[in-house]
Amino acid sequence: MSAETIQxxxxxxxxxxxxxxxxxxxxxxxVAWRRFxxxxxxxxxxxxxxxxxxxxxxxxxxxxxxxxxxDLKNARLLxxxxxxxxxxxxxxxxxxxxIVYGARWTLYVVxxxxxxxxxxxxxxxxxxxxxGGWTDTILMRITDIFLAFPKLVxxxxxxxxxxxxxxxxxxxxxxxSWPPYARIARAETLTVxxxxxxxxxxxxxxxxxxxxxxxxxxxxxxSLIIRVTLDMAGIxxxxxxxxxxxxxxxxxxxxxxxxxxxxxxxxxxxWWVAAAPGAAILIVSLGFNLLGDGLRDALDPRSGDQ
Amino acid sequence: xxxAENQAAAGRGxxxxxxxxxxxxxxxxxxxxxxxxxxxxxxxxxRVIPIxxxxxxxxxxxxxxxxxxxxxxxxxxxxxxxxxxxYVKAALxxxxxxxxxxxxxxxxxxxxxxxxxxxxxxxGTIIGAVIGVPLGVLAAVKRGSLxxxxxxxxxxxGYSVPIFWLGLLGLVLFYAKLQWIAFPARxxxxxxxxxxxxxxxxxxxxxxxxxxxxxxxxxxHIVLPAALLGYLSLAYxxxxxxxxxxNELAQEYIxxxxxxxxxxxxxxxxxxxxxxxVPMVTVIALSxxxxxxxxxxxxxxxxxxxxxxxxxxxxxxxxxxAVLGGTIAIGSVFIAINLFSDLLYRxxxxxxxxx
Numbered sequence: 001m002s003a004e005t006i007q008x009x010x011x012x013x014x015x016x017x018x019x020x021x022x023x024x025x026x027x028x029x030x031v032a033w034r035r036f037x038x039x040x041x042x043x044x045x046x047x048x049x050x051x052x053x054x055x056x057x058x059x060x061x062x063x064x065x066x067x068x069x070x071d072l073k074n075a076r077l078l079x080x081x082x083x084x085x086x087x088x089x090x091x092x093x094x095x096x097x098x099i100v101y102g103a104r105w106t107l108y109v110v111x112x113x114x115x116x117x118x119x120x121x122x123x124x125x126x127x128x129x130x131x132g133g134w135t136d137t138i139l140m141r142i143t144d145i146f147l148a149f150p151k152l153v154x155x156x157x158x159x160x161x162x163x164x165x166x167x168x169x170x171x172x173x174x175x176x177s178w179p180p181y182a183r184i185a186r187a188e189t190l191t192v193x194x195x196x197x198x199x200x201x202x203x204x205x206x207x208x209x210x211x212x213x214x215x216x217x218x219x220x221x222x223s224l225i226i227r228v229t230l231d232m233a234g235i236x237x238x239x240x241x242x243x244x245x246x247x248x249x250x251x252x253x254x255x256x257x258x259x260x261x262x263x264x265x266x267x268x269x270x271w272w273v274a275a276a277p278g279a280a281i282l283i284v285s286l287g288f289n290l291l292g293d294g295l296r297d298a299l300d301p302r303s304g305d306q
Numbered sequence: 307x308x309x310a311e312n313q314a315a316a317g318r319g320x321x322x323x324x325x326x327x328x329x330x331x332x333x334x335x336x337x338x339x340x341x342x343x344x345x346x347x348x349x350x351x352x353r354v355i356p357i358x359x360x361x362x363x364x365x366x367x368x369x370x371x372x373x374x375x376x377x378x379x380x381x382x383x384x385x386x387x388x389x390x391x392x393y394v395k396a397a398l399x400x401x402x403x404x405x406x407x408x409x410x411x412x413x414x415x416x417x418x419x420x421x422x423x424x425x426x427x428x429x430g431t432i433i434g435a436v437i438g439v440p441l442g443v444l445a446a447v448k449r450g451s452l453x454x455x456x457x458x459x460x461x462x463x464g465y466s467v468p469i470f471w472l473g474l475l476g477l478v479l480f481y482a483k484l485q486w487i488a489f490p491a492r493x494x495x496x497x498x499x500x501x502x503x504x505x506x507x508x509x510x511x512x513x514x515x516x517x518x519x520x521x522x523x524x525x526x527h528i529v530l531p532a533a534l535l536g537y538l539s540l541a542y543x544x545x546x547x548x549x550x551x552x553n554e555l556a557q558e559y560i561x562x563x564x565x566x567x568x569x570x571x572x573x574x575x576x577x578x579x580x581x582x583x584v585p586m587v588t589v590i591a592l593s594x595x596x597x598x599x600x601x602x603x604x605x606x607x608x609x610x611x612x613x614x615x616x617x618x619x620x621x622x623x624x625x626x627x628a629v630l631g632g633t634i635a636i637g638s639v640f641i642a643i644n645l646f647s648d649l650l651y652r653x654x655x656x657x658x659x660x661x
Contacts, residue, residue, distance in 0.1 A: 278471030
């Protein structure tokens, strides 16, 4: 490809008068990408998350040992070395392999929480914003009440009642994390509610249900995605905290928080058992934070670098 | 002053009174509904989710007679709404039932352990504010410089690190290797019989009684967990301070102050920071509330006998009354700080007064 064709493609993308909807969309995406990729930290964040996805997808290939069955006879609490990169734990399991498989559980938790909490928030926020009046007041009061709760403590109490386990931990985190999404969705709804195109759809006889679902919700998606990405780190930390307290994933699942808990007993002599999974949590939540910051700056220039 | 002007002034005065009353009324409505919401959620967790709430409270080895008595005491034969009414009434009296683990009323347990958490969270917030505010100001003033980058990275790591893990690593380094701090607890066993706490805040109690050896020992126990919590709040406080300061430094009065020939440090610390002070009071209050919550995991790592450790110990023993009582206690303080920082913001900000 010559320099000239690249040049003309860029012009096509950045054109002030896009000839088609596709061109306009691609152009906007290109501008956002240029803004995003100018931010080096955001690129680092994206690389971390891509690495997480790759590790989770190819865990079977990347992990040299089983994550759940160890060599109790020969490989208990070995320090990091050539055979076991991050050492082994008290059951003779390879810590590196457990971390690789743990990536799956981390993704499992964040994705499940996101697909439970985000739609709830979206629904509550758009309905409140579009309906207005008493519906709005009551829904937003409930949202604010949940927003005023201490999240981790409430999640603890929920799991205490539901019983420990990774699914219940997901549920508890989701129950405590939807309110910010409702606020964002409501704010977005209020800005478009009285616009001409909504009036036009109303005149055409669309039901409120259809208007909210087809014409308002899609506009809330991008700010919601930014917020969800920024929240991912918090979700990971809460899930790891629950795992650490023995309320999240149960043994022998290789969940990172639970791995730290099991390494706690040997922390003074065999520090590596707890050190490696904690570092994994730190890197992945850092990745989500960097990515979220980058997305916010790229897609929502108004907020600047505040 | 003419009659018309007098009337207008009186009208403004009464309008102001109405505005204050209505915002006070709003505040009360918000406070009451939020507390009712908290109680509704804990009621739901304690009474609705468990298949048998009596078993959840007593465990499955309780004799039948006790089970029956507790069932009646808890009012489980009544309709939901009446049960909730009784529940709220008991909670308002501070009656959260009896802890199975300690056999004390939950409220007296909470009263015993809460000062430890308050002491830890307070010291943490002080550390966070003392370092976080200047760091945020410097980052905003020298925007894009090395110190701005460092502040950003320090903050980002603070947002991303699992605190319990950092605590464990801190124990390895500062307790096991360097021996700078004492083992995880609140005080050495040596002092158990020679030291009588008054307020429950050990540092303060030791200082009042002039027992400086106790003070030093208490300090060696609290310094690491408090520093960790301080780091969490530093990450939040410095980030918010930077953003508020950037906002203030872009205002016209800063240009005016420069034109007047004021020194740069006077402009930054005297003018800009003073105007950023109102939202920062809110931020520091909120970070204090977050530390109360963050103490749950930190206390577990450091065997700090506060409400966090109380909740997690009760969790491990399926002691639901204690778990929910602790949740309500932390939740109440958390909500109160949230509400009052909001109210304080309205009271302190001259713009909301004029409006």
